[in-house]
Amino acid sequence: MRESTIMKIHYGTALAAVALVAVHILMRLTMGYAESLEYENVLANYKFVPYAIMLEIILVLLAVHGFNGLRVILLELKQGRLYEKAVSYGCLVGMIGLIAYGSRTIIMTNMGMV
Numbered sequence: 001m002r003e004s005t006i007m008k009i010h011y012g013t014a015l016a017a018v019a020l021v022a023v024h025i026l027m028r029l030t031m032g033y034a035e036s037l038e039y040e041n042v043l044a045n046y047k048f049v050p051y052a053i054m055l056e057i058i059l060v061l062l063a064v065h066g067f068n069g070l071r072v073i074l075l076e077l078k079q080g081r082l083y084e085k086a087v088s089y090g091c092l093v094g095m096i097g098l099i100a101y102g103s104r105t106i107i108m109t110n111m112g113m114v
Helices: 003-028 039-047 049-077 081-110
Strands: none
Touching: 003 049, 039 049, 039 081, 049 081
16 A cells, blocks of 8 residues: 555545544543443443443544554665565554454443353
């Protein structure tokens, strides 16, 4: 992928994440901070499907943004075809792992398995 495309992905995920995290914070402000962290309220949030979908989108956006940024930083440290491939695939695997684990948590909680 060309560097300009990678940076467009980076900027796009950042803007989308900022917007959705702002919505997430505003939704948490509808009740007191301590109350919003109570176990029953957290479970209720995960069981509300539109909110769970928003959390999933935030998870994907932040994982893509974070691992893409890490990849760019690591590629600035050292160059080389083998190193670049290792960093790119390593970041991809890390991103997929993080999304899979976070999705598992969201799905299990939404389905009442917790």
